[in-house]
Amino acid sequence: MDERILVEGLKQGDEAAFKTIVETWQNMVYNTALGIVQNAEDAEDIAQEVFVQVYQSISSFKGESKFSTWLYRITVTKSLDHERKKKRKKRFGFVRSIFGDQNEVLVNPPDFHHPGVTLDNKENAAVLFKAISELPENQKVAFTLNKVEGLSYQEVSDVMKTSVSSVESLMHRAKNNLRKKLEDHYNRGK
Amino acid sequence: MSKQSDIGKRIDETLESLRGVQRAELSPWFFTRVKARLERDQHNIWETAGSFMARPAIAIAGLVLILCINAFIVFEKDTLPSDPASISSNITEPVEEYVLNAANSNYDYENLEP
Numbered sequence: 001m002d003e004r005i006l007v008e009g010l011k012q013g014d015e016a017a018f019k020t021i022v023e024t025w026q027n028m029v030y031n032t033a034l035g036i037v038q039n040a041e042d043a044e045d046i047a048q049e050v051f052v053q054v055y056q057s058i059s060s061f062k063g064e065s066k067f068s069t070w071l072y073r074i075t076v077t078k079s080l081d082h083e084r085k086k087k088r089k090k091r092f093g094f095v096r097s098i099f100g101d102q103n104e105v106l107v108n109p110p111d112f113h114h115p116g117v118t119l120d121n122k123e124n125a126a127v128l129f130k131a132i133s134e135l136p137e138n139q140k141v142a143f144t145l146n147k148v149e150g151l152s153y154q155e156v157s158d159v160m161k162t163s164v165s166s167v168e169s170l171m172h173r174a175k176n177n178l179r180k181k182l183e184d185h186y187n188r189g190k
Numbered sequence: 191m192s193k194q195s196d197i198g199k200r201i202d203e204t205l206e207s208l209r210g211v212q213r214a215e216l217s218p219w220f221f222t223r224v225k226a227r228l229e230r231d232q233h234n235i236w237e238t239a240g241s242f243m244a245r246p247a248i249a250i251a252g253l254v255l256i257l258c259i260n261a262f263i264v265f266e267k268d269t270l271p272s273d274p275a276s277i278s279s280n281i282t283e284p285v286e287e288y289v290l291n292a293a294n295s296n297y298d299y300e301n302l303e304p
Contacts, residue, residue, distance in 0.1 A: 022221045031213045044216065051224045052231060116212030124200075124207035147208045175205070182201045 003067045010058045022051050025068065028149070029075045031116070035148035036079035036140065037086075038112040038129055046078050053078075065158060072151075072159040076141055083137075114148070131181040139174035142167055 006024075009017025029050050034043035053074055061070055111126040112133075132140055138160070145151045145159060146167075157167045242248060 019221055022224055026220050027213050027215050030216045034214050040214075043214075044220075047216065047220070048224050048227050052228050055228055114208075114211060115214045117207065118210065121207040121209075124204040125211075128204050128207050148211060149213075178205060179201055182204055183197060186197045186200055 004063065007058065007061060007063070007067055010055070018055060021054065025071055026051070028068065029071055032072060032075045032144070032149055033079045034114065035132075035144035036076070037082055038133055040115075042082060043079075046075065046082055049078055050074050069155070069158050072145070072149075073161075076145075076159065080137055080141070127182065127185060128178070131178050131185070134181060135174055135177055139170050139177065142170040143174040143178075146171060 006017045006021050010021060026047060030043055030047040033046040033050075034040065037043055037046065050071065054071065061067070112129045113122060113126055114129065117125040132143060135143065141160060142156055145156045146153065151159070153164050153167045153171070157164045160167065243252070
């Protein structure tokens with residue numbers, strides 16, 4: 001169905017339109033969140049939040065961009081918020097551990113295995129995702145949208161509200177940083 | 191030298207490991223969960239407002255605001271003139287002015303003629 005008709009339907013409060021929207025874009029939203037937060041439960045939680053926000057703020061969507069671009073923006077924002085919150089919690093846990101509170105246990109997350117990666121690439125992809133998680137936010141978003149979601153540089157620039165040349169530069173820096181991190185990783189012998 | 195080239199090869203392979211990655215998929219009951227969450231969120235508006243107000247930063251800021259308003263009202267009250275005579279003289283001035291003006295109005299001239 002045409003996305004404009006669906007959006008208009010949702011603006012009128014049509015539940016069938018909302019159901020079609022969720023079913024059409026749920027995997028796109030989930031996969032993007034999963035690429036950024038690298039945890040299946042958290043990614044599903046974020047996907048739910050994204051569609052709740054879509055339902056509540058559909059009136060603010062004016063159709064200036066594609067609906068999918070708007071959805072990507074909400075997903076990226078929520079995923080980055082989630083990451084920041086997690087980092088804050090980790091830092092707070094570290095401070096508590098310095099002051100002798102042993103209730104907060106710092107656990108390094110296990111390697112993330114993306115379900116869409118082929119079996120022969122599984123190990124390498126886990127190493128790559130670990131390196132991606134250490135990239136600065138903008139580089140992480142650009143790299144994830146391009147490599148995990150398969151968006152073109154033009155589409156990535158639309159989502160990130162920046163120019164194609166900026167995306168090219170972000171991708172270049174992301175690849176250089178990843179190369180350095182992977183080199184450290186393989187030199188350490190793990 | 192060969193170790194470095196091995197590492198270089200592994201890095202290239204790792205960077206290419208996401209080529210052809212399939213999209214991760216959600217369970218078919220995802221929409222039901224979204225609906226449940228939407229209903230839960232709508233029920234929880236008052237709870238959310240309550241928990242927002244109960245945040246220490248918000249509660250303290252609210253308290254400080256109330257104290258400031260109280261202090262402002264008290265100090266403003268103190269700056270009002272305490273002599274009731276001066277207040278009443280201020281009020282009578284415009285009335286007198288009005289009476290004078292009224293006597294000189296065109297209406298009165300017209301009424302003086304028989």
